[in-house]
Amino acid sequence: MNPTEPTIQLPGGWSTLSPSVDxxxxxxxxMSVVLFVGIIGAALYFVWKYExxxxPKSEPTGHNLPLEVGWTVAPVIFLALIFHWGFEQYVSMTSPPADTLDIRVRGRKWSWDFEYPNGGHSPELHVPVGRAVRLLISSEDVLHAFFIPVFRVKRDAVPGMYGTLWFRATRTGRAPxxxxxxxxxxxxxxxxxxxxxxHFNMRGEITIQTMQEYLTFEESLLGPHPGESTADWGQRMYRENQCFTCHSTDGTRMAGPSWRGLFGRQERMSDGNGVTVEENYLRQSILDPSARVVEGFQPVMPTYRGTLNDRQIDAIIAYIRTLH
Amino acid sequence: MATDVAVTDQGHGHELDPNLNYLQAGRGVLSWLVTLDHKRIGVMYLISVLTAFFMGGVFALLVRLELLFQGRTIMGPETYNRAFTLHGAIMVFLFIIPSVPAALGNFVLPMMLGAKDVAFPRLNLLSFYIYVVGAIFALYSIISGGVDTGWTFYTPYSTGTNGSVVSMTLGVFILGFSSILTGLNFLVTMHKLRAPGLHWRRMPLFLWGMYATSIMQVLATPVLAITLLLLAVERTFGLGIFDPALGGDPVLFQHFFWFYSHPAVYIMIVPGMAIVSELFATFTRRAIFGYFAVAMSSLGLALLGFIVWGHHMFTSGQSEFATMAFSALTMLVAIPSGVKVFNWTATLYKGSIWLTTPMLYALAFLVQFTIGGLTGLFCGTLSVDIHLHDTYFIVAHFHYVMMGGTVFGFLGGLLYWWPKITGKLYDERLAKVSWFFVFVGFNATFLVQFIMGSQGMPRRYFDYLPEFGRYHAFSTVGSWILGLGFLIMAWVLVKSLRSGPPSPPNPWGSAGYEWQSASPPIVLNFPEVPTITRGPYDYHLATEEELFDGFPEDRAKK
Known part of the structure; x- marks a missing residue:
């Protein structure tokens, strides 16, 4: 199967399933164009001719049973045909081959987390070309849906339930x-x-690369980039996990406390107790965010248990320490 | 009211001269607020739904304006989410569902039957006040913080989000009862109050459409009521029904919701089709081709409406077998829809076509409903829908059906029956100008959204990628043309009310039964109970002049 070029109506088709769907x-x-031109053409012609x-005087035409039965029955043939194709392709879409590379996709307000077979997490989706990839999709809060237009696939992310979709990419490149x-x-x-x-920003780009490039990417997820300090790695975690959605680093108050000057500060909790912000409090706030919430903030943060490993949490704490 | 009132005068202010027209009989606000006259209740509904249409339209223009440029244009994302939610909820629950049945239907349905009123005039007034109470709840939720769930209220989002979800769902819950009562009233009226000689095969097609709509209103709306009640219980008392965090099932909500809301789509479109059938008959001066098939196709749509809800859930995670069955059943919808389109087109053949503004709306309906229907084939086909689901393609598809279809039908019907309702003519030339802007503006707004959607632009997005910029800008400019068209239309109607020349009883020369009354009609609609001796589309029985003056055989009876 070759990838297809984008047209006015459809984006490029980059999966083995896309040509048949297209x-x-x-x-x-x-079929619609022919029917539309036929019906509206006839209607306009009649309007012009019988204005x-x-x-000035209409001529009732009475009934025409063969005609009426004809246009009731004839569409059934076309309907059966497109139903059949649609269903056949749907069966292919929902029946992945046995040897898929499985990537775990978790949706949460308002980012996606991808967990790769080696246990590495990333907000980026990388997949190898030519290999059947299966996405196992769920949500941590409300409904989301994972949609990759170039593969013509989409599946709802439902809390408490797995959804799957699969594809085999036919070319390398990046697509939304x-x-x-x-x-x-x-x-x-x-x-x-x-x-x-x-919702509108819960999007990104899928990177389709060779198997070699993909494996290199997957490997890189488990630690800092070469030459990256722990605090810089923490800053990258801040960015990649979109902590900036709720936590500023310049003192601006957002949905959560700003990280500027946070470390070592005395904070009052919503239960009235005082806490000095240190490593254990930060670790707890990442893994069990609702346990101790700073007064004046809502307990809206999702847990990052299972998303961030111990080393990554250490790196984020190291980054927070640098924000005086 | 005294207990010795004669039964024939029941509910019509027995102290008044029944030969007065319904607008003059009884003065003052109170005479309207406690009226039992179906015509006055229809007018009150009409004012209400036009107000709702205006509000929903303002929200639509705001949504489109926000999307004019990438990034923030006039409002933030939270406000945007509220704007599109209110646009949808107001248009669906406060405008489209009651627009044709409760407003226009209330006015013309008893007249088409040759009846004095609906079967239960008090119930009719009650349904109006239930509508008002429901609308107040909906308005309250707008003022008290707004709702950002989308008109679909999907759980668990709707269980957890801030804002006035409970008052909005209660509003919709209450509005549902108004809809049920109207449906029930119409069904009984059509069964029991048909004039002598008006057997089922002589029923105007508008009434067949109302019949199908009423069945759906009565049978489907209670399911919505139950669903919304369960949602309110979950939000208020934390009882786990739909929210998985509480042990519920979010997909169950979608099943419940669409079990109502798919029939609701047909509650919206079938009345539009019903009006268009009347317009085609009157302005081609001939019987609708395949009358029986058109009548039965309304009932066919009503039936199919109950068994296709799962096609809103092809990506939701319902079972593959259910998905297959819903796709196959959905394909069947094309058959009654096709029957209507083909029969309307055939009705133009050898007619004598009068291109009035209502007829232009009917023709625009034909064009736009055909597009809306054909694009439905893409959505019903499983593999293609997986790509198109929840994109702008869907937005364009249902706007072509709901707005290009129902709203155009409603506007056509409004202008068509305007002289009957108000007793005044309107400026046809200016009305045609407004039709032109509405037609061009509508298609400019929504045609381009099909392309956006098939290119992959998801719906309900506050912001978008640069490649969609030109499509969004084009669509927004289209919405301004559309808005301009509606402004001119509003001016046409206001001008007609203020200074329109008095209308003759039958300005269109229609053979329809409702036109055989005075304009505006007298309190009891007809001086005496009419005996129906001909069909509603028997144009061949009269000359063109006789159509305007009254059918020969109708006059012979007087």
Whole structure:
């Protein structure tokens, strides 16, 4: 199967399934064009021909049973055909081969987390070309949907339930993926960089690369980049896990406390107790965020247990320590 | 009210001269607020739904304006989410569902039957006040913080989000009862109050559409009521029904919701089709081709409406077998829809076509409903829908059906029956100008959204990738043309009310039964109970002049 070029109507088709889906799409499209031109053409011709100045007296035509039965029954043939193709392709879409590379996809307001077979996590989706990849999708809060237009696949992320989709990419490159099920927004106030968080920003780019490149990427997930200090790695975790959605680093108050000057500060908790912010409090706030919430903030943060490993949490704490 | 009132005058202000027209009989606000006259209740509904349409339209324009440029244009994402939610909820629950049945239907349905009123006039007034109470709840939820769930209220988002979800769902819950009562009233009226000689095969197609709609209203709306009640219980008392965190199932909500809301889609479109059938008959001066098939196709749609809800859930994780069955059943919807489109087109053949503004709306309906219907084939086909699901393609598809279909049908019907309702003519030339802007604006707004959607632009997005910029800008400019068209239309109606010339009883020369009354009609609709001796589309029985003056055989009876 060769990848297809984008057209006015459809983006490029980059999976083994996309050509057949596109064929069905265009079949329905051209069938619709023919029907539309036929029906509306006839209607406009009649309007022109039988306009009342030209045709002052109507002539009732009575019934025409063969015609009426004809246009009731004839569409059934086409309907059965497109149903059949659609269903056949749907069966292929929902029946992955046995030897898939499985990537775990978790949706949460408003980012995706991808967990690779080696246990590494990333907000980036990388997949090898030519290999059947299966995404095991779930949600940690509300409904989301994972949508990759170039592969023509989409599946809802439902809390408490796994959804799957699979594809085999036919070319390398980068293409957008989206959240397609409405899931809200983080309010009307933009983050430091002027961006907003919400359903519309729960998107990114899938990177399709050779198996060699993919394996290198997967390996890199488990530690800092070469030459990266622990605090820099922590800063990268801050960015990649989109902590900036709720925590500023310049003192701006957002949905969560700013990280500027946080380390070592005395904070009052919502239960009235005082806490000095140190390693154990930060670790608890990442793994069990609702346990001790700073007064004046809502317990809205999701847990990062299972998303961040111990070394990554250490790196984030190291980064927070640098923000005086 | 005294207990010795004669039964025939029941509910019509027996102290008044029944030969007065319904607008003059009884003065003052109170005479309207406690009226039992179906015509006055229809007018009150009409004012209400037009107000709702205006509000929903303002939200639509705001949503489109926000999308004019990438990034923030006029509002933040949270406000945007509230704007599109209110646009959808207001348009669906406060405008489209009651627009044709409760507003126009209330006015013309008894007149088409040759009846004095609906079967239960008090119930009719009650349904109006239930509508008002429901609307107040909906308005309260707008003022008290708004709702950002989308009109679909999907759980668990709707269980957890801030805002006035409970008051909005209670509003919709209450509105549902108004809809049920109207449906029930219409069913009984059509069964029991048909004039002598008006057997089922002589029923105007508008009434067949109302019949199908009423069945759906009565049978489907209770399911929505139960669903919303369960949602409110979950939000208020933390009882786990739909939220998995509480042990519930979010997909169950979707099943419940669409079990109502798919029939609701047909509650919206079938009345539009019903009006268009009347318009085609009147303005082609001939019987609708395949009358029986068109009548039965309304009932067919009502039936199919109950068994296709799962096609809203192809990506949700329902079983593959259910998905297959729903796709196959959905394909069947094309058959009654096709029957209607083919029969309307055939009705134009050898007609004598009068291109009035209502007829232009009917023709626009034909064009746009055909597009809306054909694009439904993409959505019903499983593999293709997986790609298109929850994109702008869906947004465009249902706007072509709901707005290009129902709203155009409603506007056509509004202008068509306007002289009957108000007793005044409107400026046809200006009305045609407004039709032109509405038609061009609508298609400019939504045609381009099909391309956006098939290219992969998801719906309910506050912001978008740069490649979608030109499509969004085009669509927004289209919405301004559309808005301009509606402004001119509003001016046409206001001008007609203020200074429109008085309308003759039958300005369109229609053979429809409702036109055989005075304009505006007298309190009891007809001076005496009419005996129906001909069909509603028997144009061949009269000359063009006779159509305007009254059918020969109708006059012979007087």
């Amino acid at each position: 064929w069905t799409y265009y079949f329905i499209y051209w 009342r100045s030209k045709h 993926f989206y959240c397609a099920e409405y899931c809200g927004a983080a309010g009307n106030t933009p983050a430091q960089d002027g961006s907003y968080a919400g």
